[in-house]
Amino acid sequence: MGVAILGAFSLALAQPAAAQDWFKTGTGLGVAKARVAAPDLAARSTAAEPLEKTFHDVLWNDLDYSGILELVSPSFYPVKIPGQPGELNATDWSSAPANAYMLAYGNLSIEGTNLAAAGFLSDVHNPTAPIALQKIYRGTATDADARRLGHQFADDIIARLSGGLPGVGQTQIAYVSSKSGNKEIWVMDYDGANQRQLTHLKSITLTPRWSPDATRIAFTCYAPYRGTTSAQICIYSTASDRLIAFPRFRGTNSSPAWSPDGSQIAFMSSQNGDPEIYITDADGTHLHRITFAAGVNTSPAWNPKTGRQIIFVSDRGGEPVLYQADADGSNVQKIDMPDMGYVVDPAWSPNGQLVAFSWRRPSGNFDIYIMDIISRQLVELTRDAGRNERPSWAPDGRHIVFESTRTGTRQIWSMLADGSQPRELTYQGQNESPNWSPR
Amino acid sequence: MQGRTIRMLGMMLGLVGLLTFVSGCKKKVATPPPAEAPAQPPAQPTVTLNASPSSINAGDMVTLSWSSTNATDLDIEPGVGKVAPEGHTPVQPTASTTYTITATGPGGHASATARVTVTPPAAVAPERPQPGLSELFEQNVKDAFFDFNKSDIRADAREALAKTAEFLRSYPQIRVTVEGHCDERGSTEYNLGLGERRAQAAKNYLVSLGITADRMNTVSWGKERPFCGEHTEDCWQQNRRAHFVMAH
Numbered sequence: 147m148g149v150a151i152l153g154a155f156s157l158a159l160a161q162p163a164a165a166q167d168w169f170k171t172g173t174g175l176g177v178a179k180a181r182v183a184a185p186d187l188a189a190r191s192t193a194a195e196p197l198e199k200t201f202h203d204v205l206w207n208d209l210d211y212s213g214i215l216e217l218v219s220p221s222f223y224p225v226k227i228p229g230q231p232g233e234l235n236a237t238d239w240s241s242a243p244a245n246a247y248m249l250a251y252g253n254l255s256i257e258g259t260n261l262a263a264a265g266f267l268s269d270v271h272n273p274t275a276p277i278a279l280q281k282i283y284r285g286t287a288t289d290a291d292a293r294r295l296g297h298q299f300a301d302d303i304i305a306r307l308s309g310g311l312p313g314v315g316q317t318q319i320a321y322v323s324s325k326s327g328n329k330e331i332w333v334m335d336y337d338g339a340n341q342r343q344l345t346h347l348k349s350i351t352l353t354p355r356w357s358p359d360a361t362r363i364a365f366t367c368y369a370p371y372r373g374t375t376s377a378q379i380c381i382y383s384t385a386s387d388r389l390i391a392f393p394r395f396r397g398t399n400s401s402p403a404w405s406p407d408g409s410q411i412a413f414m415s416s417q418n419g420d421p422e423i424y425i426t427d428a429d430g431t432h433l434h435r436i437t438f439a440a441g442v443n444t445s446p447a448w449n450p451k452t453g454r455q456i457i458f459v460s461d462r463g464g465e466p467v468l469y470q471a472d473a474d475g476s477n478v479q480k481i482d483m484p485d486m487g488y489v490v491d492p493a494w495s496p497n498g499q500l501v502a503f504s505w506r507r508p509s510g511n512f513d514i515y516i517m518d519i520i521s522r523q524l525v526e527l528t529r530d531a532g533r534n535e536r537p538s539w540a541p542d543g544r545h546i547v548f549e550s551t552r553t554g555t556r557q558i559w560s561m562l563a564d565g566s567q568p569r570e571l572t573y574q575g576q577n578e579s580p581n582w583s584p585r
Numbered sequence: 586m587q588g589r590t591i592r593m594l595g596m597m598l599g600l601v602g603l604l605t606f607v608s609g610c611k612k613k614v615a616t617p618p619p620a621e622a623p624a625q626p627p628a629q630p631t632v633t634l635n636a637s638p639s640s641i642n643a644g645d646m647v648t649l650s651w652s653s654t655n656a657t658d659l660d661i662e663p664g665v666g667k668v669a670p671e672g673h674t675p676v677q678p679t680a681s682t683t684y685t686i687t688a689t690g691p692g693g694h695a696s697a698t699a700r701v702t703v704t705p706p707a708a709v710a711p712e713r714p715q716p717g718l719s720e721l722f723e724q725n726v727k728d729a730f731f732d733f734n735k736s737d738i739r740a741d742a743r744e745a746l747a748k749t750a751e752f753l754r755s756y757p758q759i760r761v762t763v764e765g766h767c768d769e770r771g772s773t774e775y776n777l778g779l780g781e782r783r784a785q786a787a788k789n790y791l792v793s794l795g796i797t798a799d800r801m802n803t804v805s806w807g808k809e810r811p812f813c814g815e816h817t818e819d820c821w822q823q824n825r826r827a828h829f830v831m832a833h
Contacts, residue, residue: 329809350810352809368809377805397803401777414777416785416803442778459775461779466734490772491772536772
């Protein structure tokens, strides 16, 4: 399921930058979003209260940011909040002022060191229908687990309301942070929680990319070797918390990207002179070159749906812009833009229909755009808010993470794929190059 | 675009095994050449600043020399103050220092910087194969500067590289790492490629001047190791360069 982009595309296509008006599009514009009420769960003991707060905060945040539903304001709740289906009076919720379509509710209890959250989702307009979701989420009685279970409940609700595509509550974002004094690879939950440093290479690391199974992160590293320091491809296993072997190549090697089946890695390498795109198996064997054009060729991005096309950046025609080719390097095609400028950082949406990228217009600033790869229609997602670069799609295709300097420092932000609801995820140090885990 | 073919020369030679001296914190900040002056009065002041040697042990002296055009007022910080339009002065920094000269004239302002790296006395210098050679290297080897988004060798870069080639011809035992650098305006990933192209362009130009390719190793730092941190055209020009580092 992708993002439905509705709006005035034609405005962007025909006119030069100076004359282009700022326009806004939306996800599911013209479609009423389901109104969902998500009151606090019933805490079955005093000890459960702080964990209920964490659980509910996470649930609320995930639902609020899902892009597919509208939350009922707590001020419209009826007096009596159910903790289980037997306590539910559906018309309390379906009628004004709540006017809810669905109600997410439940209870939370601690038994010894265990935490159990019973979550329910009921169609309050159709009280005789079976309960849409009823599940007990179990973990230990810790704040971290309360957070994890809250994400699980939210993901299940979103899956029910979006035709089976789960939410992104349990996904992670890899990024580069200089918080430790060097640019290292860090990881955080999709909502900015649990920020933690993965690498301790104490040099420069750049461009992290999750493997499709989210067990490894390939990135650009500057680890020295026998007296020579050059950019190389490094791979970190998040499963075993260590670097795993990948061969060194001559020259500058950067911007690794995984094929959707995880069996291959495309990257830029200057091992034979010009920076060109090469592909190897994920263990570094079977190296072959797929671009043959003087200039810089970099930032490969595979079509995650088919694995058969690659979009990349090349300056073979002057300024860097996007090109599309088959994964074997054949059928190279320039992706023409309606205006001048420097087009980089391509990121293919999970359904293969849209490409997000950053575009440095002649005015000098970078903004995030998405393009429908078939129709070549464009939507601008950021504007007048610092430099905005390096978009990366969430696996639901509804969210994009990117870096922005809009606060004066470079930080990681996420937004819905229509540009709405931008959220700052990092605040300390300089943070850049986010990559959303594919699961 | 134009000027790409020269970079294809000399790419076949193996560079593996060159020992690279990578400048951890030792960065030479040379003065970029003045950009082409626009033909409109009053003329924009230009200024250059050079520190010689740019790398000393604590207690040693450094000579700062400068020249300027179209400037009425020049100031060197830290610790020197107002100076004549052209001249030189000894300084004795006790710690690594970046000297900045600011030129003011009817046409505006210009500035240039020179970095002096000071080795503290406690850290006894590791045995140098040839004392004095690194100083000579710093004095004689000139970096090549580039236009935005370009890796073409400009006229001023040809002059700089001719001096570099002359030095390398005189010291055939020296090997160098050519570092490509970019300014902050481009994108991180693209700049890694562009930096490599700049390093290779400088290397290939030296090859055309008779320096053998296997004495030179190229490395791209993209925009990760800027020489200058301000968001000005002067600074950006400082950062668009091929920088030479002596490999030990």
